[in-house]
Amino acid sequence: xxxxxxxxxxxxxxxxxxxxxxxxxxxxxxxxxxxxxxxxxxxxxxxxxxxxxxxxxxxxxxxxxxxxxxxxxxxxxxxxxxxxxxxxxxxxxxxxxxxxxxxxxxxxxxxxxxxxxxxxxxxxxxxxxxxxxxxxx
Amino acid sequence: xxxxxxxxxxxxxxxxxxxxxxxxxxxxxxxxxxxxxxxxxxxxxxxxxxxxxxxxxxxxxxxxxxxxxxxxxxxxxxxxxxxxxxxxxxxxxxxxxxxxxxxxxxxxxxxxxxxxxxxxxxxxxxxxxxxxxxxxxxxxxxxxxxxxxxxxxxxxxxxxxxxxxxxxxxxxxxxxxxxxxxxxxxxxxxxxxxxxxxxxxxxxxxxxxxxxxxxxxxxxxxxxxxxxx
Amino acid sequence: xxxxxxxxxxxxxxxxxxxxxxxxxxxxxxxxxxxxxxxxxxxxxxxxxxxxxxxxxxxxxxxxxxxxxxxxxxxxxxxxxxxxxxxxxxxxxxxxxxxxxxxxxxxxxxxxxxxxxxxxxxxxxxxxxxxxxxxxxxxxxxxxxxxxxxxxxxxxxxxxxxxxxxxxxxxxxxxxxxxxxxxxxxxxxxxxxxxxxxxxxxxxxxxxxxxxxxxxxxxxxxxxxxxxxxxxxxxxxxxxxxxxxxxxxxxxxxxxxxxxxxxxxxxxxxxxxxxxxxxxxxxxxxxxxxxxxxxxxxxxxx
Numbered sequence: 001x002x003x004x005x006x007x008x009x010x011x012x013x014x015x016x017x018x019x020x021x022x023x024x025x026x027x028x029x030x031x032x033x034x035x036x037x038x039x040x041x042x043x044x045x046x047x048x049x050x051x052x053x054x055x056x057x058x059x060x061x062x063x064x065x066x067x068x069x070x071x072x073x074x075x076x077x078x079x080x081x082x083x084x085x086x087x088x089x090x091x092x093x094x095x096x097x098x099x100x101x102x103x104x105x106x107x108x109x110x111x112x113x114x115x116x117x118x119x120x121x122x123x124x125x126x127x128x129x130x131x132x133x134x135x136x137x
Numbered sequence: 138x139x140x141x142x143x144x145x146x147x148x149x150x151x152x153x154x155x156x157x158x159x160x161x162x163x164x165x166x167x168x169x170x171x172x173x174x175x176x177x178x179x180x181x182x183x184x185x186x187x188x189x190x191x192x193x194x195x196x197x198x199x200x201x202x203x204x205x206x207x208x209x210x211x212x213x214x215x216x217x218x219x220x221x222x223x224x225x226x227x228x229x230x231x232x233x234x235x236x237x238x239x240x241x242x243x244x245x246x247x248x249x250x251x252x253x254x255x256x257x258x259x260x261x262x263x264x265x266x267x268x269x270x271x272x273x274x275x276x277x278x279x280x281x282x283x284x285x286x287x288x289x290x291x292x293x294x295x296x297x298x299x300x301x302x303x304x305x306x307x308x309x310x311x312x313x314x315x316x317x318x319x320x321x322x323x324x325x326x327x328x329x330x331x332x333x334x335x336x337x338x339x340x341x342x343x344x345x346x347x348x349x350x351x352x353x354x355x356x357x358x359x360x361x362x363x364x365x366x
Numbered sequence: 367x368x369x370x371x372x373x374x375x376x377x378x379x380x381x382x383x384x385x386x387x388x389x390x391x392x393x394x395x396x397x398x399x400x401x402x403x404x405x406x407x408x409x410x411x412x413x414x415x416x417x418x419x420x421x422x423x424x425x426x427x428x429x430x431x432x433x434x435x436x437x438x439x440x441x442x443x444x445x446x447x448x449x450x451x452x453x454x455x456x457x458x459x460x461x462x463x464x465x466x467x468x469x470x471x472x473x474x475x476x477x478x479x480x481x482x483x484x485x486x487x488x489x490x491x492x493x494x495x496x497x498x499x500x501x502x503x504x505x506x507x508x509x510x511x512x513x514x515x516x517x518x519x520x521x522x523x524x525x526x527x528x529x530x531x532x533x534x535x536x537x538x539x540x541x542x543x544x545x546x547x548x549x550x551x552x553x554x555x556x557x558x559x560x561x562x563x564x565x566x567x568x569x570x571x572x573x574x575x576x577x578x579x580x581x582x583x584x585x586x587x588x589x590x591x592x593x594x595x596x597x598x599x600x601x602x603x604x605x606x607x608x609x610x611x612x613x614x615x616x617x618x619x620x621x622x623x624x625x626x627x628x629x630x631x632x633x634x635x636x637x638x639x640x641x642x643x644x645x646x647x648x649x650x651x652x653x654x655x656x657x658x659x660x661x662x663x664x665x666x667x668x
Contacts, residue, residue, distance in 0.1 A: 223451040
């Protein structure tokens with residue numbers, strides 16, 4: 001049996017066993033929390049150094065993650081006042097769209113390695129979609 | 138800050154060597170007591186004088202050797218040197234603190250024993266008052282030996298070197314005892330008059346000179362060292 | 367006296383020092399305040415020598431050393447007031463207790479934080495009345511680290527801090543180290559064989575091998591520039607000249623290419639030459655380090 005921990009969930013949980021680089025894990029976890037609404041527009045997030053110390057990851061990595069998140073419009077940093085989630089109502093959706101684009105890009109790449117033509121790729125996509133709908137039903 | 142770390146290290150050395158300091162003092166006091174008992178009480182007699190004398194001298198010489206070695210070498214052997222050098226103190230001040238620590242640790246019992254050894258011959262009527270000079274010559278010879286050992290340990294620190302130093306000290310002390318106990322040499326002291334013979338003056342001067350030179354030698358080495366490890 | 371108002375955690379410039387069997391050549395490393403530098407290198411590479419030169423324990427034949435803005439060795443005592451230095455071959459005074467050491471430190475360092483020290487005592491599972499000579503290797507290291515951390519140093523210099531520590535203690539130490547850089551004025555230099563730890567918490571990384579700094583840059587640059595590519599080379603195709611190729615292993619049809627100057631361009635150029643990139647792998651810090659050292663040693667030989 002395990003005990004359920006209802007304390008404040010750590011903003012980010014990273015793993016060095018994960019093949020993705022650390023800065024990417026940090027980014028994606030923050031984006032996911034915004035996407036599902038656990039972090040709302042205007043919510044404060046820890047400063048770079050605070051988060052670095054909290055999850056024991058170098059400051060430079062957190063800096064990179066925050067910088068890219070800011071460029072992507074997910075968060076904003078105000079001089080001397082820390083960082084917070086950006087004020088953007090459609091954020092959740094646009095993040096999900098960005099994630100979808102990432103997955104599709106990976107699919108296109110994989111298809112290229114298999115030397116699939118565009119039509120073959122689309123067929124595979126349809127087949128998978130159909131399989132999922134049948135499972136759901 | 139350099140100063141307070143300096144004295145903190147000296148106090149630390151004294152604290153760690155407290156056993157040896159007490160041991161040297163106890164051995165010396167016991168020796169003196171036996172010596173006096175042997176001189177005063179016929180029952181104890183010559184044996185008391187001899188054993189007491191030997192115990193007294195052994196306590197001094199051994200105390201000197203061990204205190205010198207443990208104060209100067211223990212840090213290096215036990216790698217506490219690195220810890221001491223991580224403190225806010227320069228390498229040369231650290232070396233000086235070892236010197237001062239070693240001397241203070243030795244001088245505490247040595248001064249007590251030297252004063253007592255001289256005083257033992259003073260109360261009147263004192264048929265052997267002249268032996269005061271004899272006692273002082275021995276004590277200051279031990280001091281000179283101590284200084285030489287400390288100076289040597291600033292240069293060498295191997296087990297072999299330590300062993301050779303102990304050997305050298307024993308040989309030198311034995312030779313000294315032979316020399317000072319020559320009938321012609323010791324005769325002037327065996328009397329009620331305090332007599333500074335030419336031998337005594339030269340010997341005493343030599344002991345002081347060696348001590349001072351050894352201290353200067355060690356201090357200059359401490360200042361000029363490039364590597365403090 | 368500090369040499370300037372703006373200073374770095376430390377600055378080593380052109381350090382050279384020769385011993386009978388080993389020479390340290392032209393070592394230059396600087397670390398801005400608030401950052402963590404990891405030092406990686408094989409045994410005997412010169413990491414400990416570099417650290418000892420930094421702390422003024424030995425003097426260089428040439429070059430300058432500055433520690434928190436103070437010149438070393440001239441002003442080293444003042445610098446060491448704010449530096450905590452721990453190595454794995456350092457020993458506390460065996461006949462004294464941990465509590466004695468804590469009181470001693472408190473009397474020597476004005477910034478000693480007794481409350482924090484008590485916390486660490488609990489966290490590291492130590493007791494004040496334990497005599498140092500009775501401590502296990504791991505406990506001794508933890509005691510050293512406790513004494514170093516509780517004096518709230520502005521620079522922490524650690525030589526193999528995690529050697530002898532079990533994984534739990536290592537995990538706790540990393541947490542304490544990262545706690546230090548919550549303050550942007552505090553910095554850490556540590557050398558370690560645990561490349562995973564170095565990879566995780568360092569901002570800057572320096573590789574040292576055979577007395578020289580082989581490479582030094584910020585961590586993200588290291589991890590972004592190095593890649594291992596698996597390439598299919600069909601018959602008749604030839605690999606183009608590529609910059610930064612550190613290693614190339616050729617099979618009949620497959621080649622494995624290690625490069626320290628990866629960009630998207632490389633894949634394009636390979637494709638143009640008829641080669642097909644089958645896989646692009648990121649490299650762990652350990653893999654990067656080994657490849658870096660191999661290249662540097664080959665360079666020495668030629």
